[in-house]
Amino acid sequence: MNRVKPNYSRPLDFKxxxxxxxxxxxxxxxAQLIAELFTAGFDNAYLAQxxxxxxxxxxxxxxVMSCDGHVVSPLFFAGGDIGCLSVHGTINDVAMMGARPLYLAAxxxxxEGFPLADLKRIVTSMANAARIAGVPxxxxxxxxxxxGKGDGVFITTTGVxxxxxxxxxxxxxxxxxDTILLSGTIGDHGMAVLSQRENLTFDAPIVSDTAALHGLVAAMLDSGVKLRVLRxxxxxxxxxxLNEIAKQSGVGMMLHESAIAVNQPVEAACEFLGLDPLYVANEGKLVAICAPEDAGRLLEVMLAHPLAREAAIIGEVTEDAHGFVQMTTKLGGRRIVDWLAGSSCRGCVEATSKIQLGMNGHVCVAVGAGLTKFHYHARIGGQCAVLVEDQGIDVHLFEHGQFADHFRHAQQYVLQRRHIGRSHVAECAQHLGDAGILD
Amino acid sequence: MNRVKPNYSRPLDFKxxxxxxxxxxxxxxxAQLIAELFTAGFDNAYLAQxxxxxxxxxxxxxxVMSCDGHVVSPLFFAGGDIGCLSVHGTINDVAMMGARPLYLAAxxxxxEGFPLADLKRIVTSMANAARIAGVPxxxxxxxxxxxGKGDGVFITTTGVxxxxxxxxxxxxxxxxxDTILLSGTIGDHGMAVLSQRENLTFDAPIVSDTAALHGLVAAMLDSGVKLRVLRxxxxxxxxxxLNEIAKQSGVGMMLHESAIAVNQPVEAACEFLGLDPLYVANEGKLVAICAPEDAGRLLEVMLAHPLAREAAIIGEVTEDAHGFVQMTTKLGGRRIVDWLAGSSCRGCVEATSKIQLGMNGHVCVAVGAGLTKFHYHARIGGQCAVLVEDQGIDVHLFEHGQFADHFRHAQQYVLQRRHIGRSHVAECAQHLGDAGILD
Incomplete structure (x- = not known):
């Protein structure tokens, strides 16, 4: 319909x-950016209208309608980038509703100042992800x-x-x-992003699991199994x-730690940073809850799909008015698997009772009663603070990016994940305050 | 279904x-923020799932699917805020496709650090706008x-x-x-935002026209008139x-300046800042194009609707392979109404041939052949630069916010909107470069 040729003075410089x-x-x-980058890249008749x-x-x-804003840093990481992530994430949210994803808006x-080369790389990645998924x-x-008023690029995708x-x-x-199934290993995405951000390298690379799961979901639904929850x-x-689901359904859960797979490099990186993979983000995994009599059949269907080759039954839904998610540990103990409670250092020091990874990524944290060492890692104003208690409490300040270097040469700082009491937390906060890290 | 009561340690502090x-x-x-602010504010069964x-x-x-990111600054302005704007804008985009808007995602x-009180005010405004419009x-x-990696709040809304x-x-x-109709005055929204941002006050207040137009569109479609384009x-x-439509359809347009209504305070503010209201944003107006025999009936329908009381026929579609939009002026002349060409100061000085308002707002500009004075206003790194040529060229630097104050006391700087040649533009750029404003 465009009988008038576009008449731009010069093409965009993507280098x-x-x-x-x-x-x-x-x-x-x-108009030029849209035509030369977005319409050309996403290439479909609807956008071309x-x-x-x-x-x-x-x-x-x-x-079914779902939306998701993406603010990941760094924008590019092993296994993906913000572009394909923004496509996969929203396709997955629609699929988890038992729906066939049809269309995306972005x-x-x-x-200002963001390199067009990076933008093109991101758009190309989105376009590829959308084409492969068949969701334009x-x-x-x-x-x-x-x-200074943004952070490179934020992408919000909405799917129907x-x-x-x-x-x-x-x-x-x-x-x-009911039976709880998980489609594979946990923690891959979050640790891929975090290790890139913190400039950590490991012998075995950690690669994001970002993937569109609607094909897997279709196979699961096609099997005729009575699914109750997908997420x-x-x-x-x-x-x-799992805590969200427990709360929504008014039930408890009992998980089995030995059934929850974690890739070895992810496990090592989590150990190194004092994180618990149970709290680390995934972008290509799903949890399914079904009637117990259907679990075997569902597991078979999942194992047959390329995106769920390590699927497993990881636990059962229990009766529990408090909505507690519990776990039998590898050592035969039992523990509460609580919500992620805050991700900012302030929030953590006030109230944390779990080792955590904020997806905004700038805080990880220690804690729980009975700890002999604890460790605090926060990035505030570009500085890293690490607090280690052994006999006493030390505060170390690192420039951003040097935190991991330090730990690499000081293995004694690799910490146990245990509980500490509130008095320790208060003491920790006090020391961080004295060091000018907390106000 | 929530049999377990939420058990938050303390409610959010919205003060x-x-x-x-x-x-x-x-x-x-x-989870707490979503429950206490968003789910409570938007209050519908779908979100509550x-x-x-x-x-x-x-x-x-x-x-029909449409999406729009909102990054307005300031967040609150006369007549609205980013909240209701984000609802109206997307409802309007869906309505312009001849569709009934049904649902929004946000x-x-x-x-970090954004006041919860402001966020609540914005969410309340969105909720009210959505409820009034009947689009949850x-x-x-x-x-x-x-x-430091955002700007208070950005809101992306997607509508279906x-x-x-x-x-x-x-x-x-x-x-x-075909006949071109416009539903009312132009420039109200952009000048309401800009005058707030620049701290300008006028005797008569300038109020944003932000409004949901789907009711007006429904009335227009119900009339049975053969509409071709709405935007x-x-x-x-x-x-x-209009340039976009001309390009898409491969046609020209002839507008009549005298038919295009501009509220007096908007006209004055535009004059004051050297802007052309034709390039200033609207958020509650529409353009309609229909067959000439239907125009009278369509105008009647529009005039009968509260949101189009000042509707008018503003021009005709013409045959023009170049896709030019032209205008007969109030003085009986004729001029080309070009695209907005850039909004950044750099782009402007390089290539501007029109008076412009960047919706990101930080640049306005002069120009066109035959100008005796010209004026340049850019905000870079918090400084305002104003360049005025009369006999020679002067560069003035102002701290942000003081630009308007200066002009208030220096009426001689109120500029004519005329054309200048490329050599003047180059000279202007040179002087801005010498002043360290352009690199």
Whole structure:
């Protein structure tokens, strides 16, 4: 329909060029960015309509809608980048509702000065992910904020799909006696991102598990098994996801630590940083809850799918008015698997009772009663603070990025994950305050 | 279904509290923020499902999907705020496709330290706008970025709707001979935001026109008039919107300046800042293009609606392979109404040929051949630069916010909007470079 040829003064410079405020102003520069980057990259007839919205084919059914903002740092990591992540994440959220994902919309908030080369790499990754998944990006928006008012690029994706006629999945449908399945190893995504951010290297690489799970979900639904709940354990990790479901359904859960697979390099990195993989984000895994009589069949179906080759039954739903998620440990003990409680250093020192990884990533933390050492790691204003108590308490300050270096040469600081009492927490806060880290 | 009572240690402090990184970490703090603020505020059964996506009722029809990121500064302005704006904007984009907006999803990217009181005010405004419009916010997401990596709050809204059976509207359907209608005055939203940002006050207040237009669109479609194009002239203003349509349809346009209404305070503020209201954003106006024989009937329908009381026929679609939008001026002349070409100072000085307002707001600009004075206003690193040429060229630097004060006391700087040659632009750039403003 475009009988008038576009008449741009010069093409975008995807080698040296940078995002400018004009690319978000609604004018010619924005039209050029959209045409040469987004419309060309995402390449589908709906986006090419060039209107304020996409007019899509006729659909019939119960609509499912989900959205997710992506603010990951670093933008590129082993196994993926913010682009494919933003596609997979939203496809997965739609799929977890028992729906077939149909279309995506993507909104970009770009920081002035962001390299166009990086943006193109991200858009290409999104386009590939969407094409492979068969879920086109049909609508979009671009805004540019001044330098210092953003962080490179934020991407919000929204997905729509149609739910299967005969199936309703929801976090409030778990029943005591139900079986809990997990599609594979945990912690891969979060540790891939964190190790990149902290500049950690390990002998075996840690690779994000980012993947679109709608094919796996379709196979599971096709099997005819009565699924009650599906959810992908992203931010907050498996522990938080299961706590959410327990709360929604008003049930408890009993997990078996030995059944929960963790890749060895992930386990090592978590140990090194004092993190618990149960709280680390995943981007290509799902939790399924089904009636116990269906569990064997469901596990078979999952194991037959390339994205769930390490699927396992990891526990049972129990009757528990308090909604506690518990776990039998490898050593034969039992512990509460609590929610992730805060991710900021302030929050942690006040109230933490678990080792944690904030997905914003700048705080990890120690704790629990009976600890002989504890360790505090926070990045505030570009500095890392590490607090180690052994006989006394020491505070160490590191420039960002040197935290891991230090630990590499000081293995004695690798910490046990145990509980400490509130008095220790208060003491810790006091010392951090004295060091000017906490206010 | 929530048989377990939420057991938060303390409620959120909506008076003194601030957004913390933990509010985006996926854990208990985030669950609390979502429950006490978003789910409570938006208050609908779909969001209350508490799953990763919303399961919505059965629909049948052609789906329409649109999304829009909102990064407005300041967040609160006369007539509205980023909250209601983000609801209206996306509802309007869906409505412009000839669809009935049904559901919204909202993604928040919050900056650590943002006051919870402001966030609550914004969420309340969104909730009210959605309720009044009858379009619930059914899905959402919250992320928190570190202080200095965001700008208070960014909101991306995505809307879905169902297109009317018998109607297809698109920017590529305008035909020579068609009539162009506008639903009211232009420039109100952009100047309301800009005058707040620049701390300008005028005798008569300038109020944003932000409004949901789906009711107006429904009335227009119900009238049975054959509409070809509907679009809301937001970023880039009326001029840019019409240029987009002209390009998509491969047609020209002839507008009549005298038919385009501008509120007097908006006109004065534009004059004062050297802006052209044709390029200033609107958030509650629409452009309609229809067959000439239907224009009278359509105008009647529009005038009868509260949101289009000042609707008018503003021009005609013409045959023009170059896609030029032209305008007969009030003085009987004729001029080209070009695209907004860039909004950054660098882009402007290089290539500007129109007076402009970047919606990111930090640049306005002069120009065109034959100018005797010209004026340059850019905010870079917190400084305002104003360049005025009369006999020679002067560069003035102002701290942010003092630009307008200066002009208030120096009326001789109020500038004519005329054309200058490229040599003047180069000279201007040279002087800005010497002053350390351009590199």
């Amino acid at each position: 040296q060029g940078r995002v400018e405020l004009s690319h978000g102003s609604g004018g010619r520069a924005m 060039g209107n304020d919205g996409a007019l899509l084919p006729q659909i019939t059914g119960r609509l 909104s970009f908030i770009l920081e 990006i049909v609508a979009g928006d671009t805004k540019v904020v001044e330098q 799909g149609v739910a299967r006629e005969d199936i309703t999945l929801s976090g409030d449908l778990a029943q005591p006696g 992908d354990p992203t931010r907050g990790g498996l522990a938080t996801t | 003194q509290g601030r957004v913390e990184l933990s509010h985006g970490s996926g854990g208990r703090a985030m 508490g799953n990763d996506g919303a399961l919505l009722p059965q629909i049948t029809g052609r789906l 993604s928040f990217i919050l900056e 916010i059914v899905a959402g997401d919250t992320k928190v970025v570190e202080q 709707g169902v297109a009317r059976e018998d109607i297809t509207l698109s920017g590529d359907l305008a035909q020579p001979g 809301d002239p937001t970023r880039g203003g009326l001029a840019t919107t």
